[in-house]
Amino acid sequence: MTGTALKYLSSMINLSTNVEEVPKIGTAYAKKLKKFGIKTVQDLLFYFPARYDDFSEIISVKEARQRLGETVCIQGQITEIENTNTFKKFMTMTEAVIQDDGAEIKVIWFNQPYLAKSLHEDDFVCLAGKVSLYKEGIYLNNPTYERINEIGENEELTHTGRIVPVYSETRGITSRWLRYVIKPLLYRFCEQIPESLPEEIIKKNKFLPIQEAVWQLHFPDSFEHADASKARFSFEELFLIQLNVLKEKIKLMVKKAHACPMDADLMKSFTDSLPFQLTDSQKKCAFAILKDLEKTVPMSRLLEGDVGSGKTVVGAMAALNVIKGGHPASSAGRQVAFMAPTEILAKQHFKSLSESLKPFNIKMGMLTGKDARICKDGETFEVSKKSFLGDLENGEIDLAVGTHSLIQKGVEFKDLALVILDEQHRFGVEQRDHLIKNKKLVPHLLSMTATPIPRTLALTAYGDLDLSLIDEMPANRKKVKTIIVEPSQRKEAYDFIKKEVADGKGVFVIFPKIDSTASKLKEALEKHGPMAGSASDSFIPQNYGPMSLSSLAVNEVKALKEEYEKLSKEVFPDLRITMLHGKMKAPEKERIMLDFKKGEIDILLSTSVVEVGVDVPRATIMMIEGAERFGLSQLHQFRGRVGRSDMQSYCFLFTTSPDQLNRKRLKALVESNNGFELAEKDLEIRGPGSLYGTQQWGVPDMAMQGLSNIFLVEKTRAAAKEILEKDPTLKAYPALKERLKEFEKRIHFE
Numbered sequence: 001m002t003g004t005a006l007k008y009l010s011s012m013i014n015l016s017t018n019v020e021e022v023p024k025i026g027t028a029y030a031k032k033l034k035k036f037g038i039k040t041v042q043d044l045l046f047y048f049p050a051r052y053d054d055f056s057e058i059i060s061v062k063e064a065r066q067r068l069g070e071t072v073c074i075q076g077q078i079t080e081i082e083n084t085n086t087f088k089k090f091m092t093m094t095e096a097v098i099q100d101d102g103a104e105i106k107v108i109w110f111n112q113p114y115l116a117k118s119l120h121e122d123d124f125v126c127l128a129g130k131v132s133l134y135k136e137g138i139y140l141n142n143p144t145y146e147r148i149n150e151i152g153e154n155e156e157l158t159h160t161g162r163i164v165p166v167y168s169e170t171r172g173i174t175s176r177w178l179r180y181v182i183k184p185l186l187y188r189f190c191e192q193i194p195e196s197l198p199e200e201i202i203k204k205n206k207f208l209p210i211q212e213a214v215w216q217l218h219f220p221d222s223f224e225h226a227d228a229s230k231a232r233f234s235f236e237e238l239f240l241i242q243l244n245v246l247k248e249k250i251k252l253m254v255k256k257a258h259a260c261p262m263d264a265d266l267m268k269s270f271t272d273s274l275p276f277q278l279t280d281s282q283k284k285c286a287f288a289i290l291k292d293l294e295k296t297v298p299m300s301r302l303l304e305g306d307v308g309s310g311k312t313v314v315g316a317m318a319a320l321n322v323i324k325g326g327h328p329a330s331s332a333g334r335q336v337a338f339m340a341p342t343e344i345l346a347k348q349h350f351k352s353l354s355e356s357l358k359p360f361n362i363k364m365g366m367l368t369g370k371d372a373r374i375c376k377d378g379e380t381f382e383v384s385k386k387s388f389l390g391d392l393e394n395g396e397i398d399l400a401v402g403t404h405s406l407i408q409k410g411v412e413f414k415d416l417a418l419v420i421l422d423e424q425h426r427f428g429v430e431q432r433d434h435l436i437k438n439k440k441l442v443p444h445l446l447s448m449t450a451t452p453i454p455r456t457l458a459l460t461a462y463g464d465l466d467l468s469l470i471d472e473m474p475a476n477r478k479k480v481k482t483i484i485v486e487p488s489q490r491k492e493a494y495d496f497i498k499k500e501v502a503d504g505k506g507v508f509v510i511f512p513k514i515d516s517t518a519s520k521l522k523e524a525l526e527k528h529g530p531m532a533g534s535a536s537d538s539f540i541p542q543n544y545g546p547m548s549l550s551s552l553a554v555n556e557v558k559a560l561k562e563e564y565e566k567l568s569k570e571v572f573p574d575l576r577i578t579m580l581h582g583k584m585k586a587p588e589k590e591r592i593m594l595d596f597k598k599g600e601i602d603i604l605l606s607t608s609v610v611e612v613g614v615d616v617p618r619a620t621i622m623m624i625e626g627a628e629r630f631g632l633s634q635l636h637q638f639r640g641r642v643g644r645s646d647m648q649s650y651c652f653l654f655t656t657s658p659d660q661l662n663r664k665r666l667k668a669l670v671e672s673n674n675g676f677e678l679a680e681k682d683l684e685i686r687g688p689g690s691l692y693g694t695q696q697w698g699v700p701d702m703a704m705q706g707l708s709n710i711f712l713v714e715k716t717r718a719a720a721k722e723i724l725e726k727d728p729t730l731k732a733y734p735a736l737k738e739r740l741k742e743f744e745k746r747i748h749f750e
């Protein structure tokens, strides 16, 4: 560390200083760093490398000349250096000759013309790069370079001559720049980083202290040191997740909820009124929920069951018991909110719940973005939102079905005792705070999902929820036949579809969404032809700019329309085909779904909007284009849209991808009808990032990797429990509390 480098870090700067104020960084870089979530000096020190290059062995030039094809690190003196132009006129080339001990080697850099200005003849350098062969002989190809004072210097090297950190880069921020900025900051501030892990945990696990671990993670002395540091932070990040989740649980457990006595007679008359028998699994889950509802401790339960396993009826039992339990003649005065993720689903639930609960004389209402309805004595009326809200507040509505608009500001219940959330994993932090803040009695929470949750996630991200699992399908279901359709079999599949439609069956066609990343753009271009003016062979078209990016959403609809044209004009000219996409307004979507349900539409073509919950028993074919683009769990969800009756259903997976990994995934789908098995498979093939929702959580990489390590998950959970039991507010651990606060700003489980 040189004196000048130290001087620039004026004493005004500390760990919590905004990076903008660090002289080498400034406004422009600070803006870029913000994209990684880096705001302060401390954030930057906690921005860890993704991997390392091992340049730790420095060899002589003579030796390097023997190692053709290998990446080597050498030190030497520059004897010549100059820029030349290559045959391709846009590329500059910097050529140099480096020598040590009489041996020399040529060095070539591409497109770094400034190098000839910053490196000069007679300078000493350390270089790391690949020994390559060209017409004129051996040379070092595009090496990483670093100026040194003399040959043999190996202290204080940053970019070469050591294990070098490589960060995940985005436009405008290189690993070299990060090393250049982070290293002096480490010298200056690393010792000020407060230890965040409790001492007993460090001792027990023999972890490196935080300062050493941060240093060794950026500039490790050996790979063992890097691994030891990683172990510490993997633990710490999972530990923080555990603290976050368990803290929420404690927050809820000190609150009081309505105790709703289980009314066995009522439940029996409800199940007797159903046109089917509950499966054992449904009974078991319903019982666990009804037991929870009897307590004054608020329930926080996740009901998990594969698509079609019959979660709604279990939710309906809970709702009915809360509303009428012990008061068969009238209502107990307690209210239930039943929330669906979309308007279509809210309406579907409203309709089916008002049918199944009809014998029980329950006052039901529905609220979505604009619509409000009331169901009285078996008849449904449209009402104004204002009158709906009034009824809700006066207790005139027992069961309110709706979208999230049900628990927004300005919506007041008289006595909300249970909230059911359909097809979502958990209540958002804000939603939950809204539900429990300033309330003497807080509602019980029941969330229902078809997404399989592996054990590691059940013990981390969902660790605050009790889990009930419906692991059995209703008996009358036929297994959906799943078939991978090769391009050559397309016509055959189409013919089959025509036959099924002639039989009165409905067909879903799913068309993949186009992502806005360059590679997805490339695929789209190949499939649908280039956009105007992009005749380049480079994979990013020349007009890849604001125009093409902003028009991607439009393109998604356009691609769907093209597919629609093709299907309706060429393939199925005699059938009634309709499109459904995310850009449509809710009433239009709803009307289309209804027509499809009634049999007025034969083929429904859509992007992924039919993914969750829609129930169309007459649909028996699910045809998926570009199937390899979807995750296994998502494909399984699509498939769950059919096979909802006693008719044989089919899932056609259209793919043109020869990629073996994709094939393997699709085959797994053919072989298994079990959502859990498939999620585990996806986890195995594609890693934790494949799990639904995890990308949006903002969980750091190391925690993400830790999420597949059940041993670590259990260990961190036990540690978090132990500490919270002793000290629920973490009063005795201020540094940990501070880190947790920072961490919580970043993560948001859904």
Ligand code: ADP
Pocket: 276, 277, 278, 279, 282, 305, 306, 307, 308, 309, 310, 311, 312, 313, 450, 474, 475, 476, 613, 615, 644
């Ligand atoms: P999901 O778990 O995907 O939400 P639903 O609750 O929508 O599933 O149920 C799917 C269909 O199965 C509905 O039409 C429902 O009436 C029916 N169903 C639910 N339970 C049973 C059962 N035990 N036997 C037969 N059909 C059932």
Ligand code: MG
Pocket: 311, 312, 422, 423, 613
């Ligand atoms: Mg459902």
